Amino acid sequence: MDRELLLLGLLRRTDMHGYQLHEFIERDLATCTDLKKPTAYFLLDKMTKRGWITQHEERAGNRPPRRVYHLSDAGEAQFQRLLRENLSQPSLTRFGGDIGLIFADSLAAADVVALLEQRRGALAAELAAARAAPAHAGTFHLVIEHRIVHLESELGWLDTVIARFNAAASTPGEHHD
Amino acid sequence: MDRELLLLGLLRRTDMHGYQLHEFIERDLATCTDLKKPTAYFLLDKMTKRGWITQHEERAGNRPPRRVYHLSDAGEAQFQRLLRENLSQPSLTRFGGDIGLIFADSLAAADVVALLEQRRGALAAELAAARAAPAHAGTFHLVIEHRIVHLESELGWLDTVIARFNAAASTPGEHHD
DNA sequence: TTTTCCATGTAACTCGTTACATGATTTC
DNA sequence: GAAATCATGTAACGAGTTACATGGAAAA
Numbered sequence: 001m002d003r004e005l006l007l008l009g010l011l012r013r014t015d016m017h018g019y020q021l022h023e024f025i026e027r028d029l030a031t032c033t034d035l036k037k038p039t040a041y042f043l044l045d046k047m048t049k050r051g052w053i054t055q056h057e058e059r060a061g062n063r064p065p066r067r068v069y070h071l072s073d074a075g076e077a078q079f080q081r082l083l084r085e086n087l088s089q090p091s092l093t094r095f096g097g098d099i100g101l102i103f104a105d106s107l108a109a110a111d112v113v114a115l116l117e118q119r120r121g122a123l124a125a126e127l128a129a130a131r132a133a134p135a136h137a138g139t140f141h142l143v144i145e146h147r148i149v150h151l152e153s154e155l156g157w158l159d160t161v162i163a164r165f166n167a168a169a170s171t172p173g174e175h176h177d
Numbered sequence: 178m179d180r181e182l183l184l185l186g187l188l189r190r191t192d193m194h195g196y197q198l199h200e201f202i203e204r205d206l207a208t209c210t211d212l213k214k215p216t217a218y219f220l221l222d223k224m225t226k227r228g229w230i231t232q233h234e235e236r237a238g239n240r241p242p243r244r245v246y247h248l249s250d251a252g253e254a255q256f257q258r259l260l261r262e263n264l265s266q267p268s269l270t271r272f273g274g275d276i277g278l279i280f281a282d283s284l285a286a287a288d289v290v291a292l293l294e295q296r297r298g299a300l301a302a303e304l305a306a307a308r309a310a311p312a313h314a315g316t317f318h319l320v321i322e323h324r325i326v327h328l329e330s331e332l333g334w335l336d337t338v339i340a341r342f343n344a345a346a347s348t349p350g351e352h353h354d
Numbered sequence: 355t356t357t358t359c360c361a362t363g364t365a366a367c368t369c370g371t372t373a374c375a376t377g378a379t380t381t382c
Numbered sequence: 383g384a385a386a387t388c389a390t391g392t393a394a395c396g397a398g399t400t401a402c403a404t405g406g407a408a409a410a
Contacts, residue, residue, distance in 0.1 A: 086277030100263030153330035
C-alpha cells in the first residue's frame, strides 16, 4: 500500500507520466524507497481501473506518447485514507541480520568478530552517505534524519555486540566446532 | 535466504519435522521472524531436492507420518556460506512509515500530531512487550536486546517529530488545504 | 461429542523483481 | 554511426501469503 500512497501523493502535487514518476522516485527518493519501472506501470494501470487516477495521452512529435496521470476525487479520498493509516501505524521492522546472530555460536568468536566488523564497515558507509545528503525541502528532511538516527543506533548496538564477541574470543573454548 | 539459514541452523542442532519447525519458529522466535506452514513445507522440499537436507519417515501408530529432516554435509556447507554472508552484511531496512511523513504537510499539523500519537502508542506497547520478554538462552538474547535498542531509538525520534508538528500546530496556517 | 491438536499438503493469489522487446530522439 | 535517453510495455519468475482439504488422536 505504501507505494500506492507514494504515487497518489506525487500525483496530488502535479500530473505526471509513468516514466517521470519512476525517475523521480529512483533519483530523489532512493534513500527512503524504490519503485521499479514495471511496478510503476502496473500500479498506475491498476489505480486507473479503480478510478483513483485518470489518464490522458500527450504526444510530442513522433515520440512514444506519454500517458499523463491525474488524481481524481476518488483518488484524493483514497490518498487521505492511506496517509492516515500510514501515519497512525508503526511500520513493523524485521532485521534479517538477527537470524545469523542466533547461530553466531556455531563459529569461533574471532570469526564472528571479523564478519561483524565487515557489517560495521558497510553500516558506517551508509551513515556517512546519509550525513552527506544535501539538505532537503519540506518534510523530506525528516526521512533523511530518521535514517541517520536509525543508523547511529544500529552502529552503537553493533559495537556492543562486537565487544562481547571480542571478550569471548580472548576466553577461548566457547564455540561448538 | 534468511529463512533457509534459519531452517538449516535449527536442523543443525537437531533433526526435526516440518510441523515442529513451524511451531518452534512461530512460538519462540516470533519477536525476530516468522514462517508460515506452507512456506516451511515448501522450503523443506526445495532444500531436500538441492541435497542440503535428507528426509526419513517416522510413523507413530495411525497418526499421519512425520517427515523428519536431517542436515547433510552439503547442507552444512550451505549453512556456513549463508551464515557468513548474513553476519557480514547489514540488512537493509526500509521504513514504510516514512512515506506518509513525506506527505504530512497535506494535513493540518494538529491532525498529524494526533495520528503520530497513535503510532507512538503502538510503538510504546511493542517496547513494553519486548522488555517483558523472558530472559533467553545463548545468543538469542542479543535479538531481544536489538529489538529493545531499536524501539527506544524509534520512540525517541518519533517524539522529536511530534514536538515539531506540535510547534507548527500552535503557529497555524502551515498546511496545504 | 465437539473442539482442539497433530501433521501433512494444494491452489490461488499478491506483490514485486529481472530480463526482454520496441521504437523514436538526442548526444557523442 | 553508435550510444545513451525517452517512453512504453510483456513474460517469466520468485517469495510469500491466505484459504482450503484431509484425517487421526487427545482433551473438554
